[in-house]
Amino acid sequence: MVRSNTGRRLHRIAIYALFGIVALYTLFPFYWMIASSLKSGQAIFDVTFLPDLKFNNYQAILSDGVFLRSLLNSLIVAFSVVALSLLLAVGAAYALGRIDFRGRSPIMLLVLAVSMFPQIALLSGLFEMIRWLGLYNTIGSLIFAYMIFTLPFNIWVLTTFMRDLPKQIEEAAIMDGCSPLRIVRCIFLPMMGPALISTGLLAFIASWNEFMFALTFILTDENRTVPVAIALISGSSRYEFPYGAIMAASTIVTVPLIVLALLFQKHIVSGLTAGAVKG
Amino acid sequence: MSGIALTNVVKRFGALTVIDKVNLSVAEGEFVVFVGPSGCGKSTLLRMIAGLEEISDGELQIGGERMNETPPARRGIAMVFQSYALYPHMSVERNLGFALETARLAAGEITERVAKVARFLKIEHLLARRPAQLSGGQQQRVAIGRALVRSQKLFLFDEPLSNLDADLRMEMRVEIARIHRELKATTVYVTHDQLEAMTLADRIVVLKDGHISQVGTPMELYEHPANKFVASFIGAPRMNFLTGKLAIDGSGSRLDVLDARHGLENFGYEGEVSVGIRPEDLILGGGDIRLPASVQLVEPLGGEALVHARLGNGQSLVVKAQGKPDLKPNADITVGWLTSKAHLFGADDRALSAKGA
Ligand SMILES: Nc1ncnc2c1ncn2[C@@H]1O[C@H](COP(=O)(O)OP(=O)(O)OP(=O)(O)O)[C@@H](O)[C@H]1O
Ligand SMILES: [Mg+2]
Numbered sequence: 001m002v003r004s005n006t007g008r009r010l011h012r013i014a015i016y017a018l019f020g021i022v023a024l025y026t027l028f029p030f031y032w033m034i035a036s037s038l039k040s041g042q043a044i045f046d047v048t049f050l051p052d053l054k055f056n057n058y059q060a061i062l063s064d065g066v067f068l069r070s071l072l073n074s075l076i077v078a079f080s081v082v083a084l085s086l087l088l089a090v091g092a093a094y095a096l097g098r099i100d101f102r103g104r105s106p107i108m109l110l111v112l113a114v115s116m117f118p119q120i121a122l123l124s125g126l127f128e129m130i131r132w133l134g135l136y137n138t139i140g141s142l143i144f145a146y147m148i149f150t151l152p153f154n155i156w157v158l159t160t161f162m163r164d165l166p167k168q169i170e171e172a173a174i175m176d177g178c179s180p181l182r183i184v185r186c187i188f189l190p191m192m193g194p195a196l197i198s199t200g201l202l203a204f205i206a207s208w209n210e211f212m213f214a215l216t217f218i219l220t221d222e223n224r225t226v227p228v229a230i231a232l233i234s235g236s237s238r239y240e241f242p243y244g245a246i247m248a249a250s251t252i253v254t255v256p257l258i259v260l261a262l263l264f265q266k267h268i269v270s271g272l273t274a275g276a277v278k279g
Numbered sequence: 280m281s282g283i284a285l286t287n288v289v290k291r292f293g294a295l296t297v298i299d300k301v302n303l304s305v306a307e308g309e310f311v312v313f314v315g316p317s318g319c320g321k322s323t324l325l326r327m328i329a330g331l332e333e334i335s336d337g338e339l340q341i342g343g344e345r346m347n348e349t350p351p352a353r354r355g356i357a358m359v360f361q362s363y364a365l366y367p368h369m370s371v372e373r374n375l376g377f378a379l380e381t382a383r384l385a386a387g388e389i390t391e392r393v394a395k396v397a398r399f400l401k402i403e404h405l406l407a408r409r410p411a412q413l414s415g416g417q418q419q420r421v422a423i424g425r426a427l428v429r430s431q432k433l434f435l436f437d438e439p440l441s442n443l444d445a446d447l448r449m450e451m452r453v454e455i456a457r458i459h460r461e462l463k464a465t466t467v468y469v470t471h472d473q474l475e476a477m478t479l480a481d482r483i484v485v486l487k488d489g490h491i492s493q494v495g496t497p498m499e500l501y502e503h504p505a506n507k508f509v510a511s512f513i514g515a516p517r518m519n520f521l522t523g524k525l526a527i528d529g530s531g532s533r534l535d536v537l538d539a540r541h542g543l544e545n546f547g548y549e550g551e552v553s554v555g556i557r558p559e560d561l562i563l564g565g566g567d568i569r570l571p572a573s574v575q576l577v578e579p580l581g582g583e584a585l586v587h588a589r590l591g592n593g594q595s596l597v598v599k600a601q602g603k604p605d606l607k608p609n610a611d612i613t614v615g616w617l618t619s620k621a622h623l624f625g626a627d628d629r630a631l632s633a634k635g636a
Contacts, residue, residue: 168364171331172425176378177352186377190368 030254037247057248061233066221067249070229073139074208074253077225081146081207082200088147089154089199090192094184096155097162098170108159115152119212122148130217141217142225146210150203161195162188197267201260208257226253281342281355281432281465282307283328289336290323290489297323299489300337305482307432310459310466312476314512315486321469322437324486328467329358329435341433354433357426361438363418365410371421372397372406378429396428400454416447423458436468440475452478473513477501485509507628510555516585518622519561519596523554525623525631534618537592539568541618544633548625555622558585558599566615572596574610579603588614 040054061067096104126145135141165188173183189196211227218224224232230249233242283305290298298320305311313321326332328339330351339346346354365374373380375396376389384392397403400420410418419439426434439455440448456479459466470476476483477497485492485500485508493505497513504510510518523536525548532543536554563586572588575595586598586606596614606612623631 166362166364168360168362169366172358172360172364172366173377174331174351175329175356175358176425176429177381182381187366193368 033247033254034251036243037251039244057244058252061245061248061252066224067226067229067233069222070224070226071252073223074226075256077139077142077146078204078207080143081150082203084143085147085150085154085203086196086200089151089158090184090189090196092155093158093162094180094188096159098165108156111152111155115149115156119149123212123216126213127216136217137219137223139218139223139225142207142210142214145213145217146203146207150206154199154203157199158192158195161192165191194267197264201264204260205257208253282309283433283465283467284340284343285324285328285337286340287337288324288327288334288339290320290327290332291335297489298327301489301491303484303491303494305465305467307465308463310468310479310481311484312480312482313467313469313484313486314471314473314476315492316512317471319486320489321471321486325435325437325467325469329356330354355431356433356435357429357431358435359422359426359437359439361441363410363422363442365418365421365425367410369409370406371402371408371410371413374410374421375406375424375428378425382429392428392430396424399427400424415443416451419443419447419451420454423455427458427462432464434464434466436466438469438471441470441472448472448475455479473515477513483513485512503630504555504622505630507553507555507624507630510622510624510630514557516558516597516599518555518557521554521556521590521594521596523552523623525549525552534568534623536568537570537590539570541568543618546623546631547634548623548631550626552626552631553624553628555624556616556620558597560616560620561596561598562615562617563598563600563604564613564615567618568621569613569615572612572614574606574608574612576608577604577606588612590614 035050037057038053038055039048040056095101096108126148130136130141130144133144135144169187169191170183173187178186209227210225211231214225214228215231218228221229221232226249230246230253233246233249283303285301285303288298288301289296301324313324315321323332327334328341330346330349334347341354341356366377369377372393375393379389379392393406394403397406400423402417402420402424405413405417405421410421413421419442422439436455440451443451452475455468459479468475468479480497482494482496483500484494487508493500493509495503500509500513504513507520511520521536523534525543525546526533526535527545527547527549528542530545532546532548534541534543534552534554570590572590575587575589578585578587583602584600584604586600586604588596588598590596598614625631
């Protein structure tokens with residue numbers, strides 16, 4: 001179809017306009033958060049769109065021992081969850097994806113079913129288990145709890161991925177003298193890089209942002225993770241709500257996610273689509 | 280110590296018997312080719328030797344030792360797969376050295392052996408590449424190299440050339456023949472290409488529906504097929520089959536084919552037979568038995584030509600004629616053969632042979 005010049009230009013303008021609207025819609029809250037975090041004191045209540053570039057909110061929040069501690073806790077929790085759930089999920093995926101045994105599909109269905117429970121339904125049961133395990137008010141409780149929702153998803157994605165790896169490559173490795181462990185470690189894991197990165201990243205984001213379990217299972221400030229810590233930031237008096245500090249803290253907390261996402265963006269897409277399309 | 284002995288080997292998948300009581304021995308250094316139609320169990324039999332498939336019944340010996348329960352890596356076997364099965368994330372060099380790495384050889388020795396194999400297969404310039412950066416033929420060389428590097432005494436190939444185009448296939452066939460000549464390793468090779476089988480094999484094993492139909496050298500199978508199945512499977516173009524009648528006639532036999540007849544030695548058999556004549560044994564305008572036919576099509580192949588002819592009863596024959604026969608479609612000809620070149624098969628499809636000859 002031949003289109004006139006003006007028609008083509010209009011078409012292009014429409015696309016850019018649409019793109020602009022979507023960008024504004026998704027990015028404006030972030031911009032507002034960052035801009036607010038760079039205003040000081042009462043300036044935050046003036047509606048100005050340009051930031052002041054004052055860093056005293058950041059100074060305040062970064063010299064706050066409780067916040068720094070919670071940042072560290074969050075990092076420990078998120079990385080432990082990623083490491084543990086990937087490790088367990090790869091093992092499970094090998095069994096479910098590559099070994100023929102009775103009861104394989106019921107297990108897969110169970111895994112899927114578990115990942116569908118709403119979080120709130122698990123809360124009281126988990127609370128009992130955590131008390132019983134002596135994990136109450138430790139970050140261990142959060143690592144334990146977060147695996148409940150990261151594991152099923154990781155197992156599901158990695159199993160579909162693992163199942164589609166060529167059989168003859170596995171057999172070639174067997175002929176080369178590899179044990180199952182070595183096949184998984186030296187052959188399958190490298191071939192599954194994109195899937196591991198995307199599932200790992202999603203597990204990281206989920207644990208990093210989780211609020212309800214973090215609020216329920218942790219009692220004292222020094223064990224808190226960032227989302228709860230931010231919610232509990234309070235001003236110097238009852239009547240002051242420290243918007244600036246909260247915005248600065250939120251900005252700091254967003255940074256690791258953005259860095260990770262940018263770092264791995266190519267792999268995320270290929271990993272997710274590979275699992276989805278072939279599965 | 281790398282001969283193979285299969286004794287009453289059976290493979291079942293659930294209720295389905297795929298390999299049924301196969302007996303076969305392969306001598307050390309011998310090149311044996313399994314051929315047969317798709318689904319006859321060639322791969323399954325090979326994979327049982329490799330240890331990738333469990334043996335349901337019977338015994339497998341390699342080098343005189345029972346191997347049924349031995350894990351694949353300890354059978355002293357190297358295998359080349361149809362899909363190459365190279366490790367996609369490793370360089371060619373690491374692909375070649377991976378088995379040695381697994382066996383925990385010293386790094387120096389691995390490099391040395393990989394270099395030697397690479398030189399032998401002329402893939403030295405490819406060592407740094409990934410499999411995805413290689414052509415099909417180069418990938419196949421690397422796959423063969425991966426098998427060679429472990430210097431095993433027994434090689435298994437499962438249709439290694441079927442993913443290559445015709446030119447490359449010939450080149451690699453010659454290469455595989457050279458490797459076998461130089462290393463003299465016992466080799467079992469699966470293919471459905473009878474040309475590969477004829478040119479590479481010391482002995483050919485023809486499989487049908489999970490059992491061995493005939494074992495023999497390529498010439499034995501060509502000249503004395505034990506049954507109609509082997510006769511039609513070996514040789515290209517295919518053997519022609521005509522229906523005839525064999526009767527005892529005095530001290531000999533008499534063969535009737537359509538309106539022609541000819542006396543034969545005593546076959547001790549009476550009744551309907553299949554007469555098999557290879558296209559290269561059919562003679563235009565000659566032979567002991569001659570039949571009138573009309574030309575359907577002439578396919579010139581350069582030095583020779585395939586003449587498709589139709590007999591009076593509507594049956595088609597393919598004649599391989601030397602040179603460039605000057606025949607027009609629908610021309611009337613006679614097609615004949617020397618009875619000594621014809622193969623006779625009884626009602627059970629087994630080859631008949633003359634008594635007391
Ligand atoms: N894992 C399996 N489960 C059930 N049946 C199988 C299995 N593997 C193979 N078979 C059956 O065994 C028979 C022989 O298979 P095999 O792969 O050995 O054939 P093949 O001779 O190698 O054929 P092709 O030339 O097509 O490769 C086939 O009928 C196949 O359907
Ligand atoms: Mg096969």
